[in-house]
Amino acid sequence: MMIDINFVGLIITSIMASAVPLILASCGELITERSGVLNLGVEGMMIIGAISGFALMTVTGSLFIAVIGAMLAGILISTIFAFLTQTLITNHVATGLALTIFGIGISAMIGKNFVGIPGKEFPVLFESLKETIPFLSPILFGHSIVFYFAFALPFITNYFLKKTKIGLIIRAVGDSPVSASNQGINVKLVRYSCILYGGAMCGLAGAYLSMIYTPQWIENMTGGRGWIALALVVFSTWNPIKILIGAMIFGGLTIIQFHMQAVGVRIPVQFLTALPYIVTIVVLVVISRDSRKIRLSTPSSLGKSFYKDN
Amino acid sequence: MIKIVKRDQPSRTIFFLTPVLAIILTLFAGGLIFYILGFKPFEALKFFFIVPIADMYGFSELLLKATPLCLIAIGLSFCFKSNNWNIGAEGQLTFGAIVSGGVALLFYNQEGFYILPIVILAGAIGGMLYASIPAILKTYFNTNEILVSLMLVYVSKLILDYLVVGPWSNPEGFNFPETRQFSESARLPILFEGLRIHAGIFLALAAVVVSWFIFYKTYLGFQMKVSGFSLKTAKYAGYKGKKMIILVFLISGACAGLAGVGEITGPIGQLHREVSPDYGFTAIIVAFLGRLHPVGIIFASLIVAITYLGAETAQIFMQIPKYTGQVFQGMILFFLLASDYLLFFKIKFKGSKK
Numbered sequence: 001m002m003i004d005i006n007f008v009g010l011i012i013t014s015i016m017a018s019a020v021p022l023i024l025a026s027c028g029e030l031i032t033e034r035s036g037v038l039n040l041g042v043e044g045m046m047i048i049g050a051i052s053g054f055a056l057m058t059v060t061g062s063l064f065i066a067v068i069g070a071m072l073a074g075i076l077i078s079t080i081f082a083f084l085t086q087t088l089i090t091n092h093v094a095t096g097l098a099l100t101i102f103g104i105g106i107s108a109m110i111g112k113n114f115v116g117i118p119g120k121e122f123p124v125l126f127e128s129l130k131e132t133i134p135f136l137s138p139i140l141f142g143h144s145i146v147f148y149f150a151f152a153l154p155f156i157t158n159y160f161l162k163k164t165k166i167g168l169i170i171r172a173v174g175d176s177p178v179s180a181s182n183q184g185i186n187v188k189l190v191r192y193s194c195i196l197y198g199g200a201m202c203g204l205a206g207a208y209l210s211m212i213y214t215p216q217w218i219e220n221m222t223g224g225r226g227w228i229a230l231a232l233v234v235f236s237t238w239n240p241i242k243i244l245i246g247a248m249i250f251g252g253l254t255i256i257q258f259h260m261q262a263v264g265v266r267i268p269v270q271f272l273t274a275l276p277y278i279v280t281i282v283v284l285v286v287i288s289r290d291s292r293k294i295r296l297s298t299p300s301s302l303g304k305s306f307y308k309d310n
Numbered sequence: 311m312i313k314i315v316k317r318d319q320p321s322r323t324i325f326f327l328t329p330v331l332a333i334i335l336t337l338f339a340g341g342l343i344f345y346i347l348g349f350k351p352f353e354a355l356k357f358f359f360i361v362p363i364a365d366m367y368g369f370s371e372l373l374l375k376a377t378p379l380c381l382i383a384i385g386l387s388f389c390f391k392s393n394n395w396n397i398g399a400e401g402q403l404t405f406g407a408i409v410s411g412g413v414a415l416l417f418y419n420q421e422g423f424y425i426l427p428i429v430i431l432a433g434a435i436g437g438m439l440y441a442s443i444p445a446i447l448k449t450y451f452n453t454n455e456i457l458v459s460l461m462l463v464y465v466s467k468l469i470l471d472y473l474v475v476g477p478w479s480n481p482e483g484f485n486f487p488e489t490r491q492f493s494e495s496a497r498l499p500i501l502f503e504g505l506r507i508h509a510g511i512f513l514a515l516a517a518v519v520v521s522w523f524i525f526y527k528t529y530l531g532f533q534m535k536v537s538g539f540s541l542k543t544a545k546y547a548g549y550k551g552k553k554m555i556i557l558v559f560l561i562s563g564a565c566a567g568l569a570g571v572g573e574i575t576g577p578i579g580q581l582h583r584e585v586s587p588d589y590g591f592t593a594i595i596v597a598f599l600g601r602l603h604p605v606g607i608i609f610a611s612l613i614v615a616i617t618y619l620g621a622e623t624a625q626i627f628m629q630i631p632k633y634t635g636q637v638f639q640g641m642i643l644f645f646l647l648a649s650d651y652l653l654f655f656k657i658k659f660k661g662s663k664k
Binding site: 103227234270 | 347395397447451452453454456457458460461462464465468469471472475476591592594595598631633634635636637638639640641643644647648650651654
């Protein structure tokens with residue numbers, strides 16, 4: 001059997017495209033968690049980003065405003081989380097869940113008037129180069145700017161955390177807020193910033209879904225991707241580069257369903273759809289089994305509130 | 311000038327007052343949202359919270375919706391009290407419904423007093439089996455129970471979907487995604503003619519009594535409380551942590567499974583695609599709003615059940631989207647968590663006496 005090399009290229013491209021929202025959201029959440037905050041509201045922030053981006057695009061007609069607006073919406077809703085967990089010292093898990101429930105509700109409420117409206121075409125870069133090299137060029141060229149940004153983000157995040165002073169401060173706050181605070185670092189400020197940054201990235205991930213990946217608004221269109229993004233952070237053992245690998249695996253699982261159905265493999269659709277969730281569980285088990293390794297790489301103060309008497 | 315002082319001890323009065331405060335704040339914020347959407351706030355709130363329960367039918371619907379919420383929340387309170395974050399009750403409910411529905415289908419053409427107890431038991435076992443997955447993975451493989459229990463929700467809904475569309479679909483059902491009707495003997499009896507409230511409410515009430523007893527009168531309840539406050543202390547005291555984790559998950563799975571039984575053997579009497587409108591997630595809010603206290607959970611489940619009914623009424627009469635219910639649920643939890651601040655901190659105004 002001849003394998004069409006361009007077809008393989010196409011599949012890889014579609015896997016990468018479906019990995020984009022996972023990479024964006026996971027890298028955002030990774031920074032948040034590195035500062036010691038566990039925000040379970042990823043799904044809620046993503047869906048808010050999705051509707052905000054789509055609504056702004058429809059209303060203003062400007063893709064630029066829509067993308068920026070989606071990130072701002074992510075920031076706005078994560079501010080609620082930041083205020084509650086940092087200023088009012090609430091439980092991270094419960095607050096994150098509330099954020100998700102609230103986000104799904106609000107997005108459906110806003111989205112009521114945007115159901116069934118067709119999306120806009122999102123401009124792609126380097127389209128003229130798409131035909132130059134077989135196999136490679138469809139993978140490399142002709143994608144949206146968000147796509148390129150997403151694949152650069154793990155490397156940027158890695159550099160940022162390991163080589164910059166701010167990155168060091170974030171890690172210090174996450175590993176030992178008390179000693180960071182004694183060093184004169186404003187723990188609250190750092191954590192606020194990291195939560196808002198996570199919100200922005202989740203907003204962008206949502207906007208990618210509703211504006212680029214499947215350009216339309218569907219209720220609940222994130223469909224659990226936010227939770228998979230959270231699992232990816234654990235999977236990566238808080239290492240941004242591994243997020244890239246994980247996101248490609250999960251992107252692959254999503255894409256495989258479509259192709260297996262197309263080829264006519266006789267497996268129930270529901271089983272294929274359940275595959276990413278089941279694999280997530282299996283992967284989590286394999287990763288977490290080594291409790292020592294998990295303990296070493298988890299930010300020590302993850303999910304714990306920090307309160308300073310003053 | 312306002313000064314914030316840490317309390318030496320959390321205030322007990324405020325512990326029970328903050329849920330009330332949270333509800334009042336939610337009503338305010340809800341009114342504001344309605345106003346922004348262009349509705350008259352008071353009228354909208356009336357349609358949301360008063361009209362739906364103004365008659366007997368409405369009241370029965372309220373109890374119908376509060377029953378699963380109360381049951382699941384009671385189960386969850388076991389987990390939350392002992393610091394186990396089971397957020398997959400929706401999946402345990404669904405799987406409980408699948409198992410009990412499967413058993414009920416075995417008896418579809420039979421009658422007999424023994425059928426209903428078997429069906430109920432099957433639901434509880436189904437919920438327990440499903441809850442045991444995150445519990446075992448947590449205890450023996452150190453896996454995060456939040457993510458596992460949540461992923462399993464999606465899986466359970468897909469299993470249900472597969473069954474009702476495929477192997478279990480009604481042979482005479484014109485390919486509708488639903489099973490045969492269960493026999494009368496597999497149904498929880500309806501309590502009042504013309505209303506939908508069914509005997510499942512007694513399961514919920516029994517759960518309330520039993521859980522109260524366990525929490526406050528047994529050694530297990532005490533162990534859970536200690537583990538909730540400090541895992542280190544619990545370890546130091548020599549409590550068997552692993553056994554307890556599995557036990558609380560099983561209890562909470564059984565409760566969710568029973569809620570699933572109520573949903574399918576009550577007024578509906580068959581398995582279909584949408585067994586639960588996210589009761590499993592909403593019950594998390596109910597558990598917190600009820601302060602993880604059995605009696606508190608009764609009140610909380612009634613209040614949160616109104617958001618379901620209100621959302622439906624508001625949609626019919628005012629074209630307010632039904633998701634407003636979820637917005638209210640999210641807000642209640644936000645405000646509740648926020649007002650907990652008052653538990654640990656006092657707000658002092660300058661000039662006031664110490």
